Amino acid sequence: MLKVLLASRNAGKLREFAELLPELHFIPWPAEAPELPETGAFFQDNALQKAEGARAWWREHGAEPVDGVLADDSGLCVDALWGGPGVLSARFAPDLLAYQDKNRRLLAMIPDGADRAARFVCVLAYAPLEGEACTVSGSVDGSLAFDHRGEGGFGYDPIFIPDGQDRTFGELPSETKHTLSHRARACAALRARLGLD
Template identity: 40%
Template sequence: MIIMKEAIIATHNPGKVKEFKEILEPRGYDVKSLAEIGFTEEIEETGHTFEENAIMKAEAVAKAVNKMVIADDSGLSIDNLGGRPGVYSARYAGEQKDDQANIEKVLSELKGIEKEQRTARFRCALAVSIPGEETKTVEGHVEGYIAEEPRGEYGFGYDPIFIVKDKDKTMAELTSDEKNKISHRADALKKLSKLLEA
């Protein structure tokens, strides 16, 4: 009998939960979302960095449930916009966290900007909080640039406008398998897996 290690993911975002499950379950983790464990509180993200927000979320949930919790804070950093939307990625166009509105805002801010000036990266900070242990963090990223219009039907968030470097596809044009090999979250999760196994 294989014993699965339980990993609670501190998010209410179904897209993130799906990615965590696809990446961690083959590594022997029984992934549970906040909804699956009945945790309904919203954790305020007041940090100034992805890492600070990930730590806040992981520690708050771990304290409440007394189990290992993995939290991420991730987003899009666009060079021409001084790193924006950054930690405000989900709420870039307002508190309603509307993916389409966020995409439209980014595209309007980059209107008329040449491809070479549209460089960007998806960044993901992961924090793992285990009761009685020090919280550990890792960061992953993937480089690319911003498309002039949305393309693709997969993924979520800014995926339809983020063209992966060295590919002519947006994240939303990649299958889950393709995305989970190269994404910022996959990069961070690989690093986290090594950290947890050490």
């Protein structure tokens, strides 16, 4: 089993990756490690920045050997907001701590009668301890709900309704979400790329 450092302290992401990639043993980004950069213009740029930054830090300070580093950059792209918040999804509404409040603010920004189409995008970067990093991606189309619905998932899940469903990712059981989500699709691509199938 590959031992992989996850370049994230997001507990929701750690839980999802453990469920979506049971072939990997994940080590979370430690509390004492620095914040990782996210200054790219695109999801791929940010994922690579985080994976390569985490690998460099771990080589100097890592408490145990790992086979590689996995980083994720993902976000919600809303047509009525010109693709926003997009790569800024994690930094949207920094004055609000609770995602329920962030979600309601985002929904309030959608003009009345506007198209509510949206998509979730996920780019994963995997950096082996030695060698070149690679990226894979996944996305799912859908629309925005009119309010925060459901307590499952995390982040923007309770306001996103995937195409073909009438419930948000916050309302759907995780087993259903894991057949549809952007992160599930990116993980399937990573599994194929690493020869884990």
